[in-house]
Amino acid sequence: MKYLFYPGCTQDGSALEYKISTLAVLEALGAEIEEIEDWTCCGASAASVMSGLLGVVLPARNLALAEQVLGENDGYDVLAICSACYTNLRRTSEAVADDPALLKKINQALEVEGLIYHGTAQTRHLMDVLANDFDLEAIKERVKRPLEGLTVASYYGCQTVRPLSPFDDDQRPTSMVAIIEALGATVHRHNREASCCGTSLQMTKPEVGIGMAASVLEACEPADCVAAVCPMCHMNLDSYQDKTVRMSGQSRRIPILFLPQLMGLAFGLPESEMMFERHVVSVKPMLQKLT
Amino acid sequence: MATSEPLHLTAVKRDPAFADRLSPDGRLLRRCIQCGTCTASCPASPAMDLSPRRMWRMVQLGLEEDVLCSKTMWLCSLCYQCQVRCPRGIPLTDTITRLKEMALKRKLAASQESAGFYRAFTDMIRRYGRNREMEFMVRYFLATNPLNALNYAGMGLTLFSRGKARPEFPRLGGEGRLDRLFERVAELEGRR
Numbered sequence: 425m426k427y428l429f430y431p432g433c434t435q436d437g438s439a440l441e442y443k444i445s446t447l448a449v450l451e452a453l454g455a456e457i458e459e460i461e462d463w464t465c466c467g468a469s470a471a472s473v474m475s476g477l478l479g480v481v482l483p484a485r486n487l488a489l490a491e492q493v494l495g496e497n498d499g500y501d502v503l504a505i506c507s508a509c510y511t512n513l514r515r516t517s518e519a520v521a522d523d524p525a526l527l528k529k530i531n532q533a534l535e536v537e538g539l540i541y542h543g544t545a546q547t548r549h550l551m552d553v554l555a556n557d558f559d560l561e562a563i564k565e566r567v568k569r570p571l572e573g574l575t576v577a578s579y580y581g582c583q584t585v586r587p588l589s590p591f592d593d594d595q596r597p598t599s600m601v602a603i604i605e606a607l608g609a610t611v612h613r614h615n616r617e618a619s620c621c622g623t624s625l626q627m628t629k630p631e632v633g634i635g636m637a638a639s640v641l642e643a644c645e646p647a648d649c650v651a652a653v654c655p656m657c658h659m660n661l662d663s664y665q666d667k668t669v670r671m672s673g674q675s676r677r678i679p680i681l682f683l684p685q686l687m688g689l690a691f692g693l694p695e696s697e698m699m700f701e702r703h704v705v706s707v708k709p710m711l712q713k714l715t
Numbered sequence: 716m717a718t719s720e721p722l723h724l725t726a727v728k729r730d731p732a733f734a735d736r737l738s739p740d741g742r743l744l745r746r747c748i749q750c751g752t753c754t755a756s757c758p759a760s761p762a763m764d765l766s767p768r769r770m771w772r773m774v775q776l777g778l779e780e781d782v783l784c785s786k787t788m789w790l791c792s793l794c795y796q797c798q799v800r801c802p803r804g805i806p807l808t809d810t811i812t813r814l815k816e817m818a819l820k821r822k823l824a825a826s827q828e829s830a831g832f833y834r835a836f837t838d839m840i841r842r843y844g845r846n847r848e849m850e851f852m853v854r855y856f857l858a859t860n861p862l863n864a865l866n867y868a869g870m871g872l873t874l875f876s877r878g879k880a881r882p883e884f885p886r887l888g889g890e891g892r893l894d895r896l897f898e899r900v901a902e903l904e905g906r907r
Contacts, residue, residue, distance in 0.1 A: 433845045433846040433848075434846070434848070436845070437846070437847070437848045437880075437881075438848055438874070438879045438880065440879075464840070464844035464845055464892070464893065465839075465840040465844065465845050465846055467837075467840065468836060468846070469793055469833075470832070470833040470836035470837045470840075471837055471840065472812050472816070473812055473815045473816055473819065473833045474816070474819070474833060474834070474837045475816065475900060475901075475904060475906075476738060476812075476813065476816060477900050477903060477904050478837075478897070478900045479812070481896065481900055482840065485896070529903060532899070532903055533896060533899045533900050533903055534896075535899070536895040536896055536898075536899045537895075537896055582792075582793070582794040582795055582796075583793070583794075583795065586794070586795035586796065586798070586799050587795040587798050587799055587806075587808065587809075589799075594795075594799050595799075619758065619794070620758050620792050620794035620796075622792060623792040623793060623794075624792070624832060625759070625790070625792050627828070627832060627855065628789070628826065628828040628829045628832050629759075629762070629789070629790060629826075629828065629829075631762070632759050632762045632790060633792070636758050636759075636792070639758075663870060663873075663874060663879070664870070666869070666870065666873075667870065701877065701878070702877045702878050702879050703877065704870075704873055704874070704877060704879075
């Protein structure tokens with residue numbers, strides 16, 4: 425398996441541990457990863473509000489860089505690990521697929537960067553890749569330290585499965601279940617698995633955003649930890665958890681892990697590649713439960 | 716305009732072509748049957764001044780200013796539930812992004828915080844090509860309410876102590892990494 429990796433801004437900043445653990449786990453599973461050189465921001469939720477065209481030109485710039493590497497038919501895909509990057513990159517591919525005029529306009533813009541976008545590069549989410557490109561037996565074989573006795577709440581967030589969900593159900597996703605079980609843990613299913621974490625409302629309208637995060641944490645409460653696959657979800661559930669607890673009266677703190685961190689833990693990969701010390705809510709009580 | 720008040724359509728300014736001017740394809744909004752699935756699916760609807768269902772009806776009726784001045788769009792977190800559940804297949808969430816763009820361009824945005832957030836973020840991309848989280852936060856607070864930074868001081872210190880945040884020194888002046896691309900996009904949109 426080979427992937428052309430689009431890390432996204434947050435993975436070089438507050439969610440560095442997501443990138444490092446993802447690379448470690450994919451390497452352990454035998455995947456080959458190449459980072460797109462000179463990538464820039466996908467525009468997040470902001471660029472397309474400032475300008476509809478900018479909102480597709482910024483993702484297209486990265487896809488054009490990817491296409492330089494991919495050539496015509498190399499048969500491998502762009503890998504995004506942030507759900508907002510994923511949605512922006514895919515939204516752009518889909519928009520040009522049936523709109524040659526838009527593709528032409530995007531290329532008129534990309535001219536100043538010396539790039540041409542053809543609309544051929546395909547983007548996939550880490551959740552899709554982990555659930556569908558690797559045999560479950562291969563994952564099980566890699567497990568050195570089964571997560572027995574641990575209950576993990578699966579959490580997908582919104583844009584992992586909406587509006588584009590080629591690999592899972594957009595209301596009740598299940599991609600994580602078999603993976604978490606293969607690691608030896610028990611899955612806590614709940615009714616907020618694909619609910620919103622509050623995204624940037626945490627900053628712009630905290631009274632609303634924090635309520636959304638609180639309802640997710642409340643649904644996850646019976647578990648020992650939450651498994652997430654998006655840096656925005658992680659930020660809102662982990663970094664903001666002190667604020668959320670103050671508002672909601674939640675009875676205890678719950679650690680939020682990126683799914684690859686959980687996999688790395690079970691694979692027995694070095695803690696330096698999991699970087700649990702970066703989390704705001706301590707992972708220690710959960711780790712102690714394992715030993 | 717409160718959600719419960721009846722609309723007196725003869726007494727207000729209307730632009731029947733409003734929906735048509737919204738992309739991806741504003742004409743799709745004519746399909747709306749007012750079932751209310753969007754409102755029922757929206758995690759932020761209780762905090763909105765216009766419920767999503769009511770707002771889409773007002774878009775159909777061409778009540779442009781009332782829609783663009785409402786807070787509703789600024790409470791959308793892009794969760795896409797209304798869009799994927801809409802029984803008429805209308806790209807509602809994507810259309811909300813177009814409403815935000817219109818409201819900002821016409822200086823009608825009802826949320827200073829959201830406007831400041833989107834501007835500060837886009838400015839980071841233009842300047843550096845990528846977001847720089849700490850500098851972005853500082854710019855956001857400066858653009859909206861500098862005192863609000865105090866509400867995040869505790870969290871900021873925790874993030875520094877965990878190594879999640881790191882000090883960043885802004886580069887002042889000089890050409891931005893994506894200046895030329897941003898300028899070309901503005902030209903293509905006829906903004907200059």
